[in-house]
């Protein structure tokens with residue numbers, strides 16, 4: 692594996708434990724953060740111009756929050772840990788999966804932990820086309836888009852900060868950090884949620900970590916899924 696960021700790169704949390712402010716400062720130096728913040732601001736303005744909030748907005752927001760643990764679980768299990776397969780001589784693999792395999796082999800490189808920017812832009816465009824078609828009116832379409840933007844930003848920030856050396860104080864935040872670190876450093880087949888773990892709880896991937904053997908492939912996902920070692924690009 693080729694390391695994307697040098698050993699002394701500021702994209703690696705080194706030295707004394709980072710503060711939240713230091714982590715936020717570093718997060719804001721990545722273009723994904725600015726794309727997500729821009730989309731959040733645009734959708735917040737769009738929703739505020741679309742009229743007052745009503746009960747149906749609450750239902751839409753609650754539905755997005757309720758689905759998010761399962762979305763994280765499904766994407767992590769079936770896309771990020773995708774097992775490349777050959778169909779009619781062509782290898783089916785995804786940029787997201789390649790990047791995630793590199794992320795498992797070098798979890799200390801904060802740049803590799805960001806989702807591929809191309810995926811982020813394409814997903815944003817897909818949502819912008821989808822929700823106006825699916826929702827009964829423009830205001831609810833803006834609500835849906837605002838939820839997508841908020842959840843995307845929270846997800847990217849949470850995943851980023853979990854990989855820094857920030858030491859959280861709140862027990863709930865400590866648990867979020869611990870679960871994702873167990874996924875990376877103990878066994879890659881468990882703890883598939885990142886911001887929420889209801890999916891893990893209901894789908895059987897939130898065990899007592901003392902009962903789980905350390906996996907030899909937690910740092911070598913390519914081997915676990917039978918993929919050729921690949922180099923990542925940070926596009």
Ligand SMILES: [Zn+2]
Pocket residue numbers: 794798804850854871875
């Ligand atoms: Zn991670």
Ligand SMILES: [Zn+2]
Pocket residue numbers: 767771772791795874879
């Ligand atoms: Zn993973």
